[in-house]
Structure formats: structure tokens, C-alpha cells
Amino acid sequence: MTKLIKSSQKNPCPICKKEDWCYQLSPSLWCCKRSDEAPLGFHRTTKQDRDGAYYYAVDDDPSDWEFKKEEWAKKEAQRKLDRVESQQQEFSTQLTSAQRDPLIRSLSQDCGLIREHYQMLSNRGLPDEQIKGRLFFSIEQFQKVGEHYPLNLPGVYRSPFGDRQLKGKGIAIVTIDADGLATGWQVMNDDPRPTEPDVDFCKYYWAKGNKSSHLPIGDGELPIQTSGTASNPDTIWECEGLLKPVIASDLIGERFIGAAGGLFRSSPIQVKAALKDVQTVIIAVDAGDVVNHHRVRHWRLETEFLKSLGLEVLFAWWGQINKTENDIDELTPDECSSIEYLTPDRLFAIANSQLPEKEDRLVSETEPEPEPEPEKALDNNNPPVKFSSNYQDGLILHTVEKQDDGTFQPQQQRIGNHLEASAYVENTEGAETGVLVKFRNQRGKTSQVLIPRITLAGDGLEALRFLVDRGYHYSRKQKGLLLDYLFGLGCEVVRV
Numbered sequence: 350m351t352k353l354i355k356s357s358q359k360n361p362c363p364i365c366k367k368e369d370w371c372y373q374l375s376p377s378l379w380c381c382k383r384s385d386e387a388p389l390g391f392h393r394t395t396k397q398d399r400d401g402a403y404y405y406a407v408d409d410d411p412s413d414w415e416f417k418k419e420e421w422a423k424k425e426a427q428r429k430l431d432r433v434e435s436q437q438q439e440f441s442t443q444l445t446s447a448q449r450d451p452l453i454r455s456l457s458q459d460c461g462l463i464r465e466h467y468q469m470l471s472n473r474g475l476p477d478e479q480i481k482g483r484l485f486f487s488i489e490q491f492q493k494v495g496e497h498y499p500l501n502l503p504g505v506y507r508s509p510f511g512d513r514q515l516k517g518k519g520i521a522i523v524t525i526d527a528d529g530l531a532t533g534w535q536v537m538n539d540d541p542r543p544t545e546p547d548v549d550f551c552k553y554y555w556a557k558g559n560k561s562s563h564l565p566i567g568d569g570e571l572p573i574q575t576s577g578t579a580s581n582p583d584t585i586w587e588c589e590g591l592l593k594p595v596i597a598s599d600l601i602g603e604r605f606i607g608a609a610g611g612l613f614r615s616s617p618i619q620v621k622a623a624l625k626d627v628q629t630v631i632i633a634v635d636a637g638d639v640v641n642h643h644r645v646r647h648w649r650l651e652t653e654f655l656k657s658l659g660l661e662v663l664f665a666w667w668g669q670i671n672k673t674e675n676d677i678d679e680l681t682p683d684e685c686s687s688i689e690y691l692t693p694d695r696l697f698a699i700a701n702s703q704l705p706e707k708e709d710r711l712v713s714e715t716e717p718e719p720e721p722e723p724e725k726a727l728d729n730n731n732p733p734v735k736f737s738s739n740y741q742d743g744l745i746l747h748t749v750e751k752q753d754d755g756t757f758q759p760q761q762q763r764i765g766n767h768l769e770a771s772a773y774v775e776n777t778e779g780a781e782t783g784v785l786v787k788f789r790n791q792r793g794k795t796s797q798v799l800i801p802r803i804t805l806a807g808d809g810l811e812a813l814r815f816l817v818d819r820g821y822h823y824s825r826k827q828k829g830l831l832l833d834y835l836f837g838l839g840c841e842v843v844r845v
């Protein structure tokens with residue numbers, strides 16, 4: 350009988366280049382569980398294993414490699430085209446800003462704003478006409494909406510009972526673009542969570558129903574916020590978030606743009622449209638940003654981006670070194686009148702003098718922003734693992750196990766209730782980060798919580814306690830697997 354050798358770190362599969370799942374049958378024969386196509390130097394045989402994975406044999410004659418190389422390059426080019434096409438297909442079903450605008454306006458009217466939400470916005474300093482004009486609306490849990498709202502309007506989805514509902518619960522903060530069109534919204538979740546030690550812990554997430562909030566422009570840009578009228582048309586202000594620029598524009602009396610997480614460079618088409626005729630951008634960094642090296646790095650990259658558009662960049666400064674200071678939307682009249690305008694060099698000099706570690710200070714301007722890293726990776730020496738999760742079956746680990754007859758059989762292990770990540774989030778200060786997860790709780794209902802990234806540090810047990818505390822149920826034997834899954838979420842989830 351043929352002796353099978355599993356792919357491993359030392360002996361990765363030459364077809365898909367991965368270190369798990371696939372196996373070698375002989376020095377010149379591999380079975381690849383992932384790929385459907387032979388790379389250069391291999392050809393796909395007609396033989397398949399039980400799971401339908403093909404065997405790939407080493408090419409006998411290296412002389413036809415040249416020909417294969419060409420063929421391979423052609424196929425690679427085709428794949429690229431296919432990717433673009435599938436993105437275009439996705440785009441073709443996404444509503445444009447002009448299509449979204451009347452729907453969001455009507456939705457805002459239909460849903461209205463409950464008194465608590467109105468009071469909250471009013472307490473933040475927004476006058477009545479702003480609260481009405483900016484289309485804020487309240488979303489209740491399982492809020493039903495009319496059948497005329499299409500399923501490709503972000504936030505709208507078809508419930509299991511066949512009606513249309515909105516996802517989330519809280520205040521919808523509507524984005525309005527440079528042309529005055531309502532382009533989307535983020536939900537400010539109003540789960541008060543009295544047990545939470547950090548009372549400031551706000552959760553914002555993009556409307557997501559059957560479709561995401563991405564607009565069918567560029568690489569799928571997320572909407573940005575514009576607000577207010579400029580005292581000087583050459584100048585625009587910029588700050589993080591979607592609500593903050595609305596309040597700040599009212600408070601300061603200037604025109605603002607805002608982006609979730611301050612990620613303006615991810616929405617270049619909208620930024621360029623909003624910055625038409627503008628020469629100077631004044632960035633109002635949040636209190637505490639200059640003592641947070643991730644945020645400093647972030648603003649360096651934003652500065653570079655704005656400079657690449659030919660703009661002058663200045664930073665508004667009112668001494669907001671520490672988080673305890675006010676943000677731009679909370680300034681007192683005294684602070685408003687004492688704002689200084691710093692060049693990027695001066696602002697980053699302040700940041701350098703505040704950051705404790707040397708390596709934090711010497712941040713290269715071109716260094717990419719760090720993605721959240723998993724504190725612990727999956728063990729490559731263990732059998733291949735793949736997780737899946739759905740509401741009915743729960744969170745499942747899929748592995749492949751070698752049988753006595755030498756074949757490999759797929760196996761499944763249930764870890765716990767359904768649990769999936771909906772977003773990677775930054776809070777309003779941009780400092781704490783976390784993974785927003787949705788899960789089936791003990792009562793069979795869907796819960797949503799933000800797992801602060803800090804709880805995944807070390808052994809990660811704090812993250813588990815956090816989840817259990819909020820009603821997540823899992824098998825205690827599978828604690829390790831659940832942790833692996835959570836660590837994986839922290840690194841794979843895309844920022845939205």
C-alpha cells in the first residue's frame with residue numbers, strides 16, 4: 350500500500366504551497382485538497398481521492414515547461430480579469446449614492462427618532478434643525494421596514510419570516526456626501542451595558558444587511574461624512590468618525606469631513622470630491638492620539654495621502670495630549686478661541702516627545718499601518734484545521750483524519766454555539782480596538798458584543814470569560830479550539 354505523507358511545514362504541498370490538508374503519495378505524486386489547477390512542472394491526473402481532490406503528477410519532460418509557463422501566465426491573467434469582473438458584478442448590484450439618497454431619506458422618516466435618542470443628540474450640542482436635517486433615525490431590535498426598501502440598500506435584510514428588517518439597535522448616523530446625498534449610515538449601538546467598566550465604550554458599526562455599506566466606486570469605498578459650511582472655501586477640517594464632524598462643524602462654524610476610524614485614504618474618490626477647490630486641510634486629532642503610536646502612525650499616513658493630493662496640511666491644537674482632554678466636538682468657548690495651527694512636523698514632534706519607547710518614535714513615514722496580529726497562531730504541526738459557523742450547527746472545527754486504510758476522512762468537532770465576527774472596530778478614541786462578534790446566546794437569540802482586543806492578550810481566557818458573561822455557550826473541552834478561533838478572528842477580520 351502507498352504510504353501517504355501529509356503536507357507539513359517541512360514538506361508543503363507543491364500545488365497550493367500550503368502546509369496542511371494535502372498529502373503526498375509518492376515522490377512524484379501529490380493530492381491537493383485546495384487547487385483545481387496544476388502549477389508549472391505538474392499536471393493534473395484524472396484520478397481523484399474520496400473527497401474528489403485531484404492527484405497531481407510531476408511533469409516527465411521539463412522541456413515543455415516553457416510552453417507551460419506561457420500557458421500559466423495566460424491563466425493568471427485570466428484569473429485577474431475574473432476577479433475584476435466579479436467585483437464589477439458585485440458593484441452592479443450595489444446601489445449608487447444617487448439611488449441610496451431617496452431611500453435613506455424615506456427610511457429616516459419612516460423610522461423616526463425616539464425621544465431618548467433625540468435627547469442624546471441634543472445633549473451632545475446638536476440644535477434641533479441639525480438633528481432633523483442630518484436624517485438621524487432610531488433603529489429598534491428587529492425593526493421592520495416596508496417591502497419597497499430593496500435588499501441591496503445597506504442595512505436591509507430579509508428576516509427568516511420573510512419580511513424586511515434593519516439590523517442593529519441604536520441611532521443611525523447618516524453620511525451625507527459632498528453633493529448632499531445620503532450615502533449610508535453607521536449604527537451607534539445604544540446597548541448601555543452598565544457592567545462595562547469603561548462607560549465611554551461606544552460601538553459604531555456600518556449598516557449591513559444583505560449587502561455591505563460599500564459604495565460601487567473605487568475599490569468599494571465606505572461612505573465619508575461631510576458637514577457644515579466653510580468660512581473660507583479654501584479650507585476644510587477633518588476629524589475621525591461620522592457624528593463628531595457634524596457636531597464639530599456646528600460648534601466651530603467650519604466645514605468638516607469625517608471618516609470612520611479617520612480612514613480618509615481608503616475613500617480617495619469621495620475625499621477628492623469633497624476637497625475640490627480646497628487648498629488646506631486642518632486635521633483635528635482626537636485627545637490622546639499623540640500618545641498612541643498607532644494613531645500617530647495613522648495620521649502620518651493620512652498626512653502623506655493629503656500631501657499627495659497637493660494639499661497643505663495643518664493640525665488643530667488645543668493641548669489635547671491626553672485622552673482626558675476634550676475632542677474637537679467637545680471644546681469649550683475658551684478652547685475654541687485658543688486653537689493653534691501646527692505644521693505636521695510640529696505635531697509629530699509633540700508626539701515624539703510623548704511616546705515612551707524609542708521604536709515608537711522612529712516610525713517610518715511609509716511603514717504600513719500594522720494589522721492586528723494574533724497573539725497566538727494555529728499550530729501548524731497539528732492536523733489541518735478549518736472553522737465554520739452557522740446558526741443551526743454552531744461553531745464547527747473541520748479536520749481530516751487518516752483512516753486505517755490510509756485514506757483521509759473529513760471529521761467535524763462542535764466547539765460551541767454559532768459565533769462569527771461582524772467587524773473589526775476602533776472606539777471613539779481610536780485607541781481600544783476589538784472584534785465585534787455576533788453569536789447565538791443561551792436563550793437561542795442573537796447577541797452582539799465587542800470583544801476588546803486587550804482581552805485576547807496573554808492566554809486569552811479573559812476573552813472567554815467576557816463571552817460567557819454575555820451568554821455565549823461552548824463546550825469546555827474545546828476551550829483551546831475556541832481560543833484558536835478567536836485569535837484567528839482578530840487577525841483576519843477586515844476593518845469596516
Ligand SMILES: [Zn+2]
Pocket residue numbers: 362363364365366367371380381382383384
Ligand atoms: Zn495543496
